[in-house]
Amino acid sequence: MNLRTPGPIPVPQEVAEAGAAPMINHRGPEFAAILARCEEGLKEVYRTSNDVAILTASGTGGMESAVVSHVSPGERVLVVTIGVFGERFVDLIRTFGGDPVHLAFEYGTGADPNAIDEALAANDDIRTVFVTHNETSTGATNPLEEIASVVKGRDRLLIVDAISSLSSIPVETDAWGLDVVVSGSQKGWMLPPGLAFVSVSERAWEVQEQCTTPRAYLDLRRARRSAGNGQTPWTPAVSLFYQLDRALALLREEGVEQVWARHRATAARVRAGVQDLGLELFAEESVRSDTVTSILPPDGLQADELRKIAREEYDTVFAGGQGSMGGKIFRFGHLGYTTDEDVSGALGAIEGALARLGHAVPARG
Numbered sequence: 001m002n003l004r005t006p007g008p009i010p011v012p013q014e015v016a017e018a019g020a021a022p023m024i025n026h027r028g029p030e031f032a033a034i035l036a037r038c039e040e041g042l043k044e045v046y047r048t049s050n051d052v053a054i055l056t057a058s059g060t061g062g063m064e065s066a067v068v069s070h071v072s073p074g075e076r077v078l079v080v081t082i083g084v085f086g087e088r089f090v091d092l093i094r095t096f097g098g099d100p101v102h103l104a105f106e107y108g109t110g111a112d113p114n115a116i117d118e119a120l121a122a123n124d125d126i127r128t129v130f131v132t133h134n135e136t137s138t139g140a141t142n143p144l145e146e147i148a149s150v151v152k153g154r155d156r157l158l159i160v161d162a163i164s165s166l167s168s169i170p171v172e173t174d175a176w177g178l179d180v181v182v183s184g185s186q187k188g189w190m191l192p193p194g195l196a197f198v199s200v201s202e203r204a205w206e207v208q209e210q211c212t213t214p215r216a217y218l219d220l221r222r223a224r225r226s227a228g229n230g231q232t233p234w235t236p237a238v239s240l241f242y243q244l245d246r247a248l249a250l251l252r253e254e255g256v257e258q259v260w261a262r263h264r265a266t267a268a269r270v271r272a273g274v275q276d277l278g279l280e281l282f283a284e285e286s287v288r289s290d291t292v293t294s295i296l297p298p299d300g301l302q303a304d305e306l307r308k309i310a311r312e313e314y315d316t317v318f319a320g321g322q323g324s325m326g327g328k329i330f331r332f333g334h335l336g337y338t339t340d341e342d343v344s345g346a347l348g349a350i351e352g353a354l355a356r357l358g359h360a361v362p363a364r365g
């Protein structure tokens, strides 16, 4: 199957096999060594000297840990959104009794740093800003460096969902001053789902000590304390740690800057290939993502009809639109372990499905 969802994505064979190794005691020296290597490898990719916690949870678990650790009941925080995953932060903050001030930008666009600056100027009481780096639901990447510069200029805490960008698109945790950065294993990391990564700055650790929201499984302070002893607070997904260890070695071998360049090149190929088929891209040109491309079907055609034919006749799986974009777009994931053959095959599936649905594909020269 050509799995073109923006997570999960295909896993390299050697990473898959690493998951089959025998179980070990998660409170013994073998696990401690793996945990230490994984933390070091993650810090390299995060470009940080901050602690990086590894949680047995999906990406949303990482987001929830950031919310319960830094937002106290009744506290106003700024949440900048450009799509469905940004809105998830709003929901989580409300769930735990926080008071999100929601600064929403249109789907398919990126956030305007000046508007964030104005919102912070007008809300002196707000200490913390939440933002999505790469909005997987729309295929748009926010100008994170500029946003961080504004937020840091106003001396606020910055919490970033980098679940579908970290390891694939440049993120400079320390150089940009990102306080908390969340990622998830099944995106660019070339791993199965099940692990979340959360980096925490010194300043964020201090905020956590003041935060009054109850928390247990996702308490990052417990993760930090246990990591000091070469352990995790609760039984970890040991097999996924074996796989993380291997995937980080692959990323190191290739070099993270080379991995970014590869994603840039692959994304350019996907965008050009899709446009050659006469289709339009949903996200504005200046913010188009290097990990996921959102595509509008031709007039009169449902995106889900095209996805169905791609799946049934070409064994190629695209993701649909989420929320209000259901049926209106489809999404082509090209993060992590994506080969040239995967891209050609997926473009061929779109071409075949269009032809089958009676939509002529423009002649190519």
Ligand SMILES: *Cc1c(COP(=O)(O)O)cnc(C)c1O
Pocket: 007, 058, 059, 060, 061, 085, 132, 134, 135, 136, 161, 162, 163, 164, 184, 187, 193
């Ligand atoms: C996938 C994703 C999530 C959710 O992660 P889960 O692992 O599905 O919980 C959140 N934010 C972004 C940007 C994502 O791409």
